[in-house]
Amino acid sequence: MSAELLLFDLDGTLTDSAPGIISSLKLALADLSLPAPDDEVLFGLLGPPFWVSLPTIGVPEDRVAEVVEAYRAHFEAGAIFTGNSVYPGVVEMLTQLQQRGTLMAVATSKPQPAARRIIEHFGLAEFFVDGLESVFGADEAGVKRPNKASVIAHALAQTPVVGGGESITMVGDREHDVHGAAEHGIKAIGVAWGYGAPGELAQAGACAIAQTPAELLDLL
Numbered sequence: 476m477s478a479e480l481l482l483f484d485l486d487g488t489l490t491d492s493a494p495g496i497i498s499s500l501k502l503a504l505a506d507l508s509l510p511a512p513d514d515e516v517l518f519g520l521l522g523p524p525f526w527v528s529l530p531t532i533g534v535p536e537d538r539v540a541e542v543v544e545a546y547r548a549h550f551e552a553g554a555i556f557t558g559n560s561v562y563p564g565v566v567e568m569l570t571q572l573q574q575r576g577t578l579m580a581v582a583t584s585k586p587q588p589a590a591r592r593i594i595e596h597f598g599l600a601e602f603f604v605d606g607l608e609s610v611f612g613a614d615e616a617g618v619k620r621p622n623k624a625s626v627i628a629h630a631l632a633q634t635p636v637v638g639g640g641e642s643i644t645m646v647g648d649r650e651h652d653v654h655g656a657a658e659h660g661i662k663a664i665g666v667a668w669g670y671g672a673p674g675e676l677a678q679a680g681a682c683a684i685a686q687t688p689a690e691l692l693d694l695l
Contacts, residue, residue: 479577479578479643480578480580480643481580482656483582483646484582484645484652486521487521487648487649487666488562489561489562489599490561490562491560493518494559495550496558497517497518498549498558500517501517502545502549503548506545507542509542510533516532520532521649522648522651522652522670523584523623526621527622529542551592555596556593562668563688565688566599569602572602572695577695578604579604580603580611582626584651586615587610587614590610591612611629627661643661643662645661647666648671648676649675649676653676653679665681
C-alpha cells in the first residue's frame with residue numbers, strides 16, 4: 476500500500492536546542508584550552524555533525540574527537556533538556572499529520588541515542604510510525620553515518636516501504652537536509668524558524684519554505 480512518509484530533522488526543526496548546544500560547546504572548548512568564537516559563529520555550526528564543522532572554527536583535526544567527547548559530557552549532563560525546547564506549534568502540527576494517516580520518522584545528524592532521549596523526554600515518540608525506533612541519527616563515532624545523506628539512507632532502509640520517492644519528503648532547516656534528500660531523489664521542504672542563514676534553503680534547492688509549523692502543515 477502506498478503512503479506518504481515525512482522525515483523530520485530534529486535540531487532547528489522540531490526542537491530549539493541551540494542554547495544547550497552552544498553553552499556545552501563553549502564549556503568543552505574552555506576545558507581543552509581552545510579558543511571559542513562568538514556565539515554568532517557557533518550558531519552557524521548547528522546542523523551538520525561536529526566532525527565536519529569543528530575544523531571550520533580552527534579546531535585542529537587531531538583534537539576534534541577530544542572536543543566532541545567533552546561537549547557530549549556537558550550536553551548530556553543536563554543541557555540536552557534544560558537548553559532545549561519544542562518549537563511552538565510543532566505538537567499541533569504533528570498531531571494533525573498523524574490524524575491524516577501520514578507516516579513520520581526523524582532523520583537527524585545528532586547521534587541516535589541522544590536524539591531518542593530528546594524525543595522521549597519531550598513526549599514526541601507517539602507521533603512516529605514505530606515510536607523511538609523511528610528516530611534515526613548518526614552513529615556516535617561519526618563513521619557509519621557521517622552526514623545527512625547517510626542518515627536518510629539509514630532511515631529509509633528501516634521504515635515501511637512507501638510508494639516510491641515521490642511519496643517521501645525531508646523536512647529540515649539547513650542546506651544539508653536539502654542536499655541529503657537530493658542524493659536519494661526525494662524532495663525537501665525547508666523551515667525558516669531554524670538555524671539556516673537567510674537564503675540558504677532556497678539556494679540549496681528546497682521545493683518550498685515554511686515560515687511556521689502551521690504553514691508547513693498547509694504545504695504538506
